[in-house]
Amino acid sequence: GPMLNGATSVMWEGAPDYPDKDAWWEVCERYGVTILYTAPTAIRAAIKWGVEYPERHDLSALRLLGTVGEPINPKAWAWYHKVIGGGRCPIVDTWWQTETGGIMISPLPGLTPTKPGSATKPLPGIEAAVLDKDGEEIQEGQGYLVLKRPWPSMLRTLYREDDRFVETYFEKFGRETYLVGDAARRDEDGYFWILGRIDDVINVSGHRMSTAEIESAIVSFEHVAESAVIGQEDEDSGQAVTAFVTLKGGAEADDDLESSIREHVAHRIGKLARPKRIIWADDLPKTRSGKIMRRLLRDIAEGREAGDVSTLREPGVMDDLAEKVRERGDEDDE
Structure with missing residues (x-):
């Protein structure tokens, strides 16, 4: 698209926090970037790092923000709009696939009224x-x-x-x-x-729930930066909700916080959606494009050997998470 239209493209190769956590914002300021297109995972990482990093830079050249790759939770949408877009830039939450060859569902910037977390309506000609x-x-x-x-x-x-x-x-x-x-x-x-994907639906005691909906509820809690939810085999309910949770800087993981998150989810969705297990995670297994690999989290949670990790940005994350799951298992057995 950009190339066919003769637009100048700026691509960042490497981690978004090197040499510092304002790497993207420095590039935006230096080159006068007008359109920023990224994944919700990257936005949530920026939330975790804090507003001080984008606030170091002049982002006034930006006129349009885009998000792609997975559903964006309303909290991340609002932060993106306010902190990065200065409250003036429309956000296009785009849904498409490699197989579709182009965007299928998306707001038309400045024309379609948006709802944080919704891709809104199909583009003209798409049914x-x-x-x-x-x-x-x-x-x-x-x-x-x-x-x-x-x-x-x-x-x-x-x-x-x-x-x-x-x-x-x-x-x-x-x-x-x-x-x-x-x-x-x-x-x-x-x-x-x-x-999310059809296989990212959890069935708890006959009630089908979306992992994206539960993740959005967890991330809306004030101390949470990011979350990934999976369905784990459970003798009593068929499947149970397990949540891997990354906290914002300064928040301390303890039993009280865990209980508060559970009650927050119960209030937002219902008691059946409360995570049975919460695993505190410094980071989550993500591809180089920023997608969370939930199948690997299922492998870890259920004690299986992890599948192919060659596409991960940081393969070492898996060892850290496996250790935290083992520690949590020992606590549950006590």
Whole structure:
């Protein structure tokens, strides 16, 4: 997109906190960056580091902010808008996939009224819908996100695997309905709220809950910078909620804080959503693009050997987390 339009692009290679935690903001000021596009994970990391880093720099050239890669929680959205955008820059929360070849659902900056945490509505020409398990469209509620009309940049097949292409994307609801693989909720205004991958839904005692919704509730707690939630096998409830939580600088992890977070989640969502286990984490396993690898967290929490870690930005995070899980297990046994 930017190249086809002849736009100058500035790309940062390396960690966002080297040589210091204001690396991105220094680049924005130096080159007069006007559009910033990043992942919610990076925004939450910046929140954890503190406002003093962006406040060192003149970010007044910015006119548009974008977010991509995973659902953004409202707390991170509000911080991004206020601290980085100075309250003046529209935020485009964009939903798309490698397979779609371009953005599918996103607000039009300055035109679409936004709701923090919602990707809002499909772009012109894109027909998205939320379906139940029987393929019936849900006008208001939660279900499977699908695309119902073809578009120019769509994936044509998988290399040498035509049958798997059809099986993965078109088998569930028929060959004219593209199954995205994400769960989504549609609200009373027709806005789409992406809830994460279909397999990132936890079933606690027969109640299905989105990990993204629980994570958003945890991160809205004042001392929390970041969280990743998984469903862990549980003899009593089938699955239990386990939360890996990173605190803001200065906050101290203890039993009182753990109880407060649980009650906060119960108040925001309901008692069934309260984490059964909270693991304090200095960092989370993330790819180089900033996505949290929840499958690796499931491996650690359930005592399995971790899968492929070659795509992680900091593979050493896994050893640290495994040690914290073992420590927590010893505490639970006492």
